[in-house]
Amino acid sequence: MDIQRTLGKPVPSNQQNSYNVCLPTWEDVIGYKNNDPKIMDQVTTGHPRYIIQKPIQQLCNLVLYKYSKFSTSLNDISESCLPFSSYNVAKRCREYIKVRKNVENSAVNQDYPIRILQLKTGKPLTPEELKTKQECTIACVFVHTDDYIYLKEYWQLTGEGISTRCAEYMLKNIEQLLGTQLSELKVNQNLLSNDKIDVDYITSVRQTSIDLSTHEQAKYHVKVALAKKNSSNPPSVFTTSLTRSPTPEPVTAQNLRAIASNNSHEAIDFVQHFVEENGSVSATTDMTNDGVHTQGPPSNQISDAVSSPLSSLSLTSTQPFIDPRDDVYLFPTGISALFTAHRLLLELDSIRVRRTANNGSTKNINKLPIGYGYPYMKTVMFGTPCNDTLLILQKFNHCHYLPSMDIGELLRILQSGEQILAVFLEAPTNAKLEMPDLVELHKLSKLFGFYVVVDDSAFTVNNSNILSYCDILITSLTKVFKNNGNVFAGSLILNKQSKLYSFGLKFFEKSYEYLVWCEDCILLNDYAKKFESSINKINSNTEWLVDNVFKAYLEEGLIKNIFYPKLLNKFNYDILTTPNTIGYGDAFNIVFKDEETAKKFYDNLDLNKSPCVGNSCTIVFPYLLLSNDPSIFNDNRVKPWLLRITIGNEDKILLKEKFTSAFETLI
Numbered sequence: 055m056d057i058q059r060t061l062g063k064p065v066p067s068n069q070q071n072s073y074n075v076c077l078p079t080w081e082d083v084i085g086y087k088n089n090d091p092k093i094m095d096q097v098t099t100g101h102p103r104y105i106i107q108k109p110i111q112q113l114c115n116l117v118l119y120k121y122s123k124f125s126t127s128l129n130d131i132s133e134s135c136l137p138f139s140s141y142n143v144a145k146r147c148r149e150y151i152k153v154r155k156n157v158e159n160s161a162v163n164q165d166y167p168i169r170i171l172q173l174k175t176g177k178p179l180t181p182e183e184l185k186t187k188q189e190c191t192i193a194c195v196f197v198h199t200d201d202y203i204y205l206k207e208y209w210q211l212t213g214e215g216i217s218t219r220c221a222e223y224m225l226k227n228i229e230q231l232l233g234t235q236l237s238e239l240k241v242n243q244n245l246l247s248n249d250k251i252d253v254d255y256i257t258s259v260r261q262t263s264i265d266l267s268t269h270e271q272a273k274y275h276v277k278v279a280l281a282k283k284n285s286s287n288p289p290s291v292f293t294t295s296l297t298r299s300p301t302p303e304p305v306t307a308q309n310l311r312a313i314a315s316n317n318s319h320e321a322i323d324f325v326q327h328f329v330e331e332n333g334s335v336s337a338t339t340d341m342t343n344d345g346v347h348t349q350g351p352p353s354n355q356i357s358d359a360v361s362s363p364l365s366s367l368s369l370t371s372t373q374p375f376i377d378p379r380d381d382v383y384l385f386p387t388g389i390s391a392l393f394t395a396h397r398l399l400l401e402l403d404s405i406r407v408r409r410t411a412n413n414g415s416t417k418n419i420n421k422l423p424i425g426y427g428y429p430y431m432k433t434v435m436f437g438t439p440c441n442d443t444l445l446i447l448q449k450f451n452h453c454h455y456l457p458s459m460d461i462g463e464l465l466r467i468l469q470s471g472e473q474i475l476a477v478f479l480e481a482p483t484n485a486k487l488e489m490p491d492l493v494e495l496h497k498l499s500k501l502f503g504f505y506v507v508v509d510d511s512a513f514t515v516n517n518s519n520i521l522s523y524c525d526i527l528i529t530s531l532t533k534v535f536k537n538n539g540n541v542f543a544g545s546l547i548l549n550k551q552s553k554l555y556s557f558g559l560k561f562f563e564k565s566y567e568y569l570v571w572c573e574d575c576i577l578l579n580d581y582a583k584k585f586e587s588s589i590n591k592i593n594s595n596t597e598w599l600v601d602n603v604f605k606a607y608l609e610e611g612l613i614k615n616i617f618y619p620k621l622l623n624k625f626n627y628d629i630l631t632t633p634n635t636i637g638y639g640d641a642f643n644i645v646f647k648d649e650e651t652a653k654k655f656y657d658n659l660d661l662n663k664s665p666c667v668g669n670s671c672t673i674v675f676p677y678l679l680l681s682n683d684p685s686i687f688n689d690n691r692v693k694p695w696l697l698r699i700t701i702g703n704e705d706k707i708l709l710k711e712k713f714t715s716a717f718e719t720l721i
Contacts, residue, residue: 055704056671057662062096065539065664066671071218073107074539074664074673075100080653086665087680101666102218102542103210103387103442106136108255109221113137115250116225117194120232121171134202136209137173137192137221139386139569143214144170144193149423151197151204154449169196175227184267188572190223192216211442211449213387217542220571225259262573269572272579277378279582280529280545284521285376373522374550381548383562384570388511388530388544392478393446395507395526395546398561399433399476400425400451402554425451431475434464434504437483437490438686443509447478457685459483459490461498468502476505481520482512482627485678485686485696486617487643489626496523505554514640515593516586517632525552532668535581536588536640536702539669543570543578588670588703593637595706600642603710607717612651615691618642641667641700645693651720652676652695659716661709671702672709 056066061082064072075097077083085093097105106114114135122133138144148168155164171194178187197205209215216224229235234242236257245251376382385391404424424430433447437459447453454474456463467474477499482489492508499506510520511530521527531543548558570578600618607613619627620638627638646652656663662673665680678686678696686692701709 055708057660059660061093062098064099065662065666065669065673069538069540072539072669073099073101073542074662074666074669075105076662076664077675078663079657080676083665083676083679103213103215103389107218107221108252109218109225109259110137110216112252112256113221113224114194115248116228116232116256117171117173118196119245119248119251121194122196123169132199133196134199134205135171135194135196136205137194137216137224138209138214139192139216139220139571140567141170141172141191141193142565142567143212143569144195146212147195147205147208147214150208150450151195151201153423153426154204154207155201163198163200166198166201168201170194171196173224173231175224175230181267185265186261188223188266188269190220190227190571192220192224207449211389211445212393213385213390213542213544214393214569215386217386217571217574219262219573222259223262223571223573225256226261228256264573264576266572266576268576272576273384273568273570274378275579276384276531276543276575276582277382277545279535279579279585280382280531280547281376281378283516283534283585284518284527284547285373372551373519376521376547376550380559381550383546383548383566384531384568384575385544385546386569386571386574387542388509388528388532389440389442389446390569391530391544391546392443392507392509392528393450394566395528396433396446396450396478397424397565398526398558399505399507400430401561401565402557403430403475406431427452431473433475434467434477436464436477436479436495437488438485438683439478439480439509440484441681441683443478443480444683453478455685457683457688459488461491461494464498468498474502474504476507476525478507478509480509480512481630482619482639484512485643485692486622486689487512487619487639487641488617488622489619489630491623491626492520492523493626493629499525505552512639512641513630514589515631515635515637516589517634519630519632521547521549522551523630525549525554526558530668531578531582535578535585536592536670537577537581537668539664539666541574541577541581543574589640590636592640592701592703595709596640596642596701597637598706599701599709599713603713604642604644612646612717612720613644614647615645616642617645617696640702641698643696643698645691645696649693649695652697654720655716656697658719659712661712667698667700669700669702672704673700673702674698 056068058065058067058076059078060076061078063076065074065076066072077086082093099105099107114137118133118135138147148170151168172191173194174191175189176187177189178184195205224231239245239253239257245253385394401424407429410429430451433451433453435444435447435453435455438457444455454467464477477495479490481492495506505526506524507526507528508520508524509528510518511533513520514534526549527547529545531545532541548555597620600616600620604613604616608616618638646655656674656676659674662671663675664673665675665677667673675698676695677698678694687694
């Protein structure tokens, strides 16, 4: 068992390229959260969206030294820069910075230019060169140092920055980028005397040992693996007689008719989008019986929907066929896939907004950025997500946040007459690993005409059926294809059966850029090959450990709560799987009676401890200590000292011994 026990070093210990950083004690975690220099000075790695890795730092410093317009000395430069994976990404970043400064009424450096510089390496000219050489184009965004906060914010939220391996490749081609020889770097006194540029490091960057010519093949195989993961035999017909898991039910889809009758003085808007052949979107309009003008399907559809139970809609759900070439799109990170899904939906809504503008209600709309609030429709964040998911919905548009996953609360928004664009959710959710009722949400989306976007990154199982109940499926491949914490990537899958599918294809035909660096994709493919066999074992071991280790301490009172899909809304989980699916994922959360007990357990547990996931080894971490979302704790069962346990490929008996030993220190 490979365990890293040294603060700030990579997890696992034999992976120097890992983005998982070791935080072995509770106090280390607190110091990490507070940016305590005593802790941060020892941190050598971390999540690349939060901690800029050394190859990227050095690339930025060299680019600033060479191309900054406003200084001849790097120590005096008033600019900062970050490298993005394409010119189009850089333009979106520039737009975001301008919008954010305008929102915050920042007059500081208002006229300072936001510059974009493209850097490009040469193409391979022979089949032999293709093995070690790839054309690479990046776009560096330059801002005044005072505006770096907005630049870094875009980098963090969108995940569209270049990867560490891409930065290493650019450093290896630094002669072409700077117009100078590596040998000259070693004797350049301006560089050698500058503490921001590590010449020895730059000149020692290794040439990759990976055969880059296998990239296209690897890309296709990753797509095939994703199609297989999200495919199954057509599921059976769902009927209303199925026993549903107990959930709070202040308002449900089944009593929608009662809501309508009890609020007869209010108009209920039934909204239906129709994606036309030319890629535009329209909505039919109708008059309710009381003469209130509403948007929605034709009147006969409205009367049918209100007079019959919602559960009668779409009872038969067939598994959509997934074409790896047309339906699966790869991204450099999971969050960049989600960000693109949000962009796609805003692009769709922009058609409605521009039509309104053409009718004279909005001026100069075509000159304005897409999104960023009214007149664009709101989205809904359903359940507690990764913090950056919520920030994307809030900062790039506007949204409703429903952390409790209350269907009734969602219905109240819908019945108020507000038209929403989409519901975003994680399945299972972030804090409690609770599976939302996707079947119910899918039916509501059919009735009210919104789209459903699901992030299933924590749904680490084979042969899932989630795509049947959403329009877009997002996955962090870092988490799903458990690796050594050294590859970031994400995916987006379009549902062929969705009304959004036709527009989605047109959007990607116009806007999609494949930005996964070739080395990252090749490594990812290696992990994808092992996914099916390894995840079944890991999920089986996770279930065994919960049943045979942690439940006993729950009964004894040492643990107050275990959050695990098998124990929470099991029906909602099972309906999204197939008979071939094994287990309930690789993660569970435990809550001790108080923080002191959790701290003692954590400090005495001899396993890897890191805030990142997506590793082939078992990792334990009190990740809510790093959360900035107070709504997570609205459920009094969720405490800041909650421990997330993600099981790896170790032997389950050995893991049992490790956990039992830590529990014994509490007795």
